[in-house]
Amino acid sequence: MKITKPLNLGLAALAGLAFACGGGEKSTETTTTPAVESTPAEPAQEMSLEEKYKDDPIYIKGLAKLKTSDCTTCHMVERKIVGPSYADVAAKYESTEENIEKLAQKVIEGGVGVWGEVPMPPHPTLSMEDAKDMVAYVLLLK
Ligand code: HEC
Numbered sequence: 001m002k003i004t005k006p007l008n009l010g011l012a013a014l015a016g017l018a019f020a021c022g023g024g025e026k027s028t029e030t031t032t033t034p035a036v037e038s039t040p041a042e043p044a045q046e047m048s049l050e051e052k053y054k055d056d057p058i059y060i061k062g063l064a065k066l067k068t069s070d071c072t073t074c075h076m077v078e079r080k081i082v083g084p085s086y087a088d089v090a091a092k093y094e095s096t097e098e099n100i101e102k103l104a105q106k107v108i109e110g111g112v113g114v115w116g117e118v119p120m121p122p123h124p125t126l127s128m129e130d131a132k133d134m135v136a137y138v139l140l141l142k
Contacts, residue, residue: 027141049077049087049141062137065130069123077141084115086138102133103138 053059066072073080093099108131110122123131 015041018072025053037070053140055070058133058140062133062140064138066134069126069134071134073134082118083120086141087141088115089121090139093139095136100135103135104128107135 020030076085076086079085080088089103093103105128107120108123108126108128110120112119
């Protein structure tokens with residue numbers, strides 16, 4: 001016994017065939033809906049912290065001093081490596097005279113336990129003034 005498809009179904013099958021050419025299959029059951037790609041709106045490109053503060057005198061002075069020491073071996077501005085990123089440190093401490101002094105002391109003496117198990121080695125040859133300029137630069141990066 002033969003089943004005759006209604007005309008509209010036949011047309012739908014034909015439309016399907018136009019897409020599915022070369023399949024070699026008798027069945028007409030596949031209806032492929034093309035995946036709709038939703039492109040999420042691009043977040044506005046934020047300025048890097050380096051870019052944001054590059055003209056600030058605290059930034060310029062602190063960075064110049066940082067470059068004379070070994071800080072960059074363990075710290076990056078926006079990425080944690082051995083030590084926390086400067087941006088993370090800046091987010092944790094307000095840039096007050098008290099915090100700058102406390103952290104400068106820590107850079108000179110070294111320390112561990114605030115960010116994890118890895119210690120920061122001491123920097124005994126650093127003067128308090130230089131250490132404070134470095135820390136002021138770090139705390140600016142927010
Ligand atoms: C050998 C790797 C290393 C070097 C070199 C290094 N640091 Fe660190 N630093 C660390 C680690 C690890 C910590 C996290 C210490 C902790 O958890 O208490 C840290 C923490 C800090 C903090 C945050 C301290 C706190 O208590 O939150 C500051 C500020 C800092 N470093 C600045 C500097 C400066 C400035 C220099 C260069 C004079 C420097 N570091 C050199 C590894 C290093």
